[in-house]
Amino acid sequence: MRATTIHAPGDIRLSEVPDPTIEAPTDAIVRVTAGCICGSDLWPYRGENPIREGATIGHEAVGVVEAIGSEVKDFRPGDFVVIPFCHCDNTCPDCLAGVQSACPNADGTSSGQAELTRVTQADGSLVKTDGMPDDALVPSLLALTDVMATGWHAAVAAGVREGSTAVVVGDGAVGLCGVIAAQQLGAERIVAMSRHEPRQALARRFGATHVVAERGDDAVAAVMELTGGIGADAVLECVGTHQSMDxxxxxxxxxxxxxxVGVPHGVELPxxxxxxxxxxxxxxxxPVRRYLPDLMERVLDGRIDPGLVFDLELPLDEVAEGYRAMDERRAIKVLLRP
Amino acid sequence: MRATTIHAPGDIRLSEVPDPTIEAPTDAIVRVTAGCICGSDLWPYRGENPIREGATIGHEAVGVVEAIGSEVKDFRPGDFVVIPFCHCDNTCPDCLAGVQSACPNADGTSSGQAELTRVTQADGSLVKTDGMPDDALVPSLLALTDVMATGWHAAVAAGVREGSTAVVVGDGAVGLCGVIAAQQLGAERIVAMSRHEPRQALARRFGATHVVAERGDDAVAAVMELTGGIGADAVLECVGTHQSMDxxxxxxxxxxxxxxVGVPHGVELPxxxxxxxxxxxxxxxxPVRRYLPDLMERVLDGRIDPGLVFDLELPLDEVAEGYRAMDERRAIKVLLRP
Structure with a gap:
């Protein structure tokens, strides 16, 4: 099959690799109908994370079950499934405590920028739709595999509550989904920190009531003025750099x-x-799987539309251009069709 | 009046200093009936915090109101009061949010190792008993000014819940009070980390179900074995060093x-x-004031007895010996009578 591989910083290729196979009886193989590029894929792309030459990359995908292991009970070939980027058995103490991302019994993530992908602990990991979803919903369902669930996690972790003032640091796809989450969780004022006009517009569409374009001390001063000198009730940190955390x-x-929720890079906490x-x-x-059923309902009944974060769609063949577009901030997030 | 002053590492004296006076109409002057030495007083004593030569030291005291400013409404001379180590107006947005320790409208702490002490924002800061308390209750009331409220805060911050497993790192007075807090908040298993037999015994008396005497990796292994490899539901860090945090x-x-709740010294977070x-x-x-009314009730009706952390009582004259005893771990916590 064809899958995206990384060979060096900036060197993304679509390569021929062996098809994934059922390795454990709890595995499933999914034919990817849509995948995408994550902000965290840019870390190795930019040489800021180590690279194993020729490794597959990408971890977000939706698609149709192609094959199942002998112990998979809840899914059948033909099911349309959303694949959380981190797999989980959803039955162990960590999963039951809502930390499916720490499940010790699942193995890694799916390679979503590919034609096929293997899902470990399929019964625990996957969530299916009732029949094939409307194609218009696919981007939003795809967003649930990572960025929407991650933005939601930021809002839950920050304790966003009805009537609160939330600040979202970061205007990438995760930050924008954090705005959606804050809005859904009842924040009264939502401050999006963004310098980029198209992202500001999307933040406002998602429910941001204020946009702060400044950075550093000026950004802090702007929020302090907005909050009468008290500060925000909840802050969503969706970048992972020292400056954003500060x-x-x-x-x-x-x-x-x-x-x-931004993977921390060079952060020293105050x-x-x-x-x-x-x-x-x-x-x-x-812990994507924790939020997935609820978020899927919100997508299916139209309460949220996180698929709007995809502002560029490319055939999988053009994955390298997709990385360039995101790296150069020409695109917020790129959807790939195999 | 006589007050404790610090002049250099290890150099504690009882000195003659000017009596405190009403400086703001919201101030009160309290005649100290009992004060004590805090673990955090040992930082400057050991030369690990900067020292202003001749500065007064100590911040925990109970006593009788001696004088009040013109705007103090809720207290009268003769009232027996517990003085939270951090003062607060208890009406500003930070106080109303339960973070009285961040109140911007109160000024510093009382010098509790002295005959008299000034309390700012008296109406917000102080809590009084109904008449003069039984002398046997004084140590426990004194513990509420800092260590018991601090241990309670650790338990609340860690999210100790009914039926949970809590680990308390640190067997100083705060850690021991953390055990009390975990017990009161319904923890089913309470693991006290302590190598010192008298402290282990007190931890058990306060409700610890397990004692781990090991340190570092061995301590971690012991807790992992106790929890079936999962780890504790809530951890109270009551020391502040890199090793304890790790x-x-x-x-x-x-x-x-x-x-x-341990003042962090040289900590790098993982x-x-x-x-x-x-x-x-x-x-x-x-935020001592937040918990004080509730904790006072628990002391008065005998549910908690945090005064047991005082295992040495000295006249204020012998304050220097009190510091030595705590520094050498001959005493857990020293009570001083002016």
């Missing part, structure tokens, strides 16, 4: 929580400030 | 929260682990 802790009010002002940190890799 | 994050289960395993960090300086 901004997050400086706009968070005393006693609040920064929900963080521990003294956290201690003196009782600002907590919560979050991490999103 | 242990805390390694015994915490995925998705849990480390509640931290951010990658926090992210991958969704282990949060919450806590900081305890």
């Amino acid at each position: 901004t997050a802790f400086h706009v968070a009010r005393a006693g609040s929580t920064v929900g963080f 521990l003294r400030r956290m201690f003196v002002r009782n600002i907590g940190l919560a979050g991490g890799i999103a | 242990t805390a994050f390694h015994v915490a289960r995925a998705g849990s929260t480390v509640g931290f 951010l990658r682990r926090m992210f991958v395993r969704n282990i949060g960090l919450a806590g900081g300086i305890a």
Whole structure:
């Protein structure tokens, strides 16, 4: 089959690789109908994470079950499924506690930028739709595999509540989905931090009531003015750099929580400030499976439309151009059709 | 009046200093009937925090109101009061959100190792008993000014719940009070980490169901064995060193929260682990006033007896010996009578 591989920073190829096979009786093979490129795929692309030459890349996909292992009970070939980027058995103590991303019994992630992908612990990992979904819903269902669930996790971790003021740091797909999450969880004021006009517009469409285009101290000052000098009730940190984390802790009010979902790179936490002002940190890799059934309902009944984060659609053949477009911020998020 | 002053590492004196006076109409002056030495007083004593030569030291006291400013409404001379180590107006947005320790309208702490002490924002800060309390209750009431409220804050921040497994890192007075808090909040298993037999015994008396005497990797292994390899539901970090924080994050289960109340010294957080395993960090300086009315009830009706952490009582004259005893771990906590 054809799958996306990375060979060096900036070197993305569509390669011929062996088809995935059922390796454990709990596995399933899914034929990908739509995959996409994640902001976290850009870390190795930019040389900021180590690369194993020729490794497949990509971890977000939806598609149709092609084959199942002998112990898979809840899925059949032909089912349309959403694949959480981290697999899980959904029965172990960690999963039952809602931390499916830490499940010790599932193995890695699917390679979503490919024609076929293997899902471990299929019964625990997958969620299916009732029949084949309308094609117009596919982008939003695809967004649930990672970015929408991750933005949701940031909002839950930050403790967004009815009537609260939430600040979203980061205007990538995850940050924009964080705006959706804050809106759905009842935040009254949602401040999106963004300097990019198309992303500002999308943030407003998703429910942002304020946009702060400044960065650093000026951004902090803007939020402080908005909140009467008190700071935000909940802060969603959706980037993972030192600067974004620092901004997050400086706009968070005393006693609040920064929900963080951006893979941390070079971050040094302001521990003294956290201690003196009782600002907590919560979050991490999103337990996608925990939120997936609820989020799927919200997509199917039209309450949320996270698929709008895909502003470029390409055939899988052009995956390298997709990476370039995201790297150069010409696209927020790229959808790939095999 | 006589007050404790610090002049250099290890150099504690009882000195003659000017009596405190009403400086703002919201102030009160309290005649101290009992004060004590805090673990955090040992940081400057050991030269690990900067010292202003001749500065007063100590911040925990109970006593009788001696004088009030013109705007103090709720207290009269003669009232017996418990003084939270951090003052607060208890009416600002931060106080109303339960973060009285971040109140911007109160000024510092009382100097509790002295004959008299000034309390700012007296109406917001102080809590009085109904008449003069039985002398036997004074140690427990004194413990509420800091250590008991701080241990309680660790348990609340860590999210201790009915039926949960809580680990308390640290067997100082705060850690021991953390055991009390975990017990009161319904933890089913409470693991006290302690190598010191008298402290182990007190931890068990306060409700610890298990004691782990090991440190580092061995301590982690012991907790993992106790929890079937999953880790603790809630971890109370009551020390503030790098090693204690590291242990805390390694015994915490995925998705849990480390509640931290030990002033952090030289701590580097395991951010990658926090992210991958969704282990949060919450806590900081305890908002004593938030918990004080409830904790006072628990003391008065005998549900808790945190005064047992005082295992040495000295006249204020002998304050220097009190510091030595705590520094050498001959005493858990020293009560001082002016």
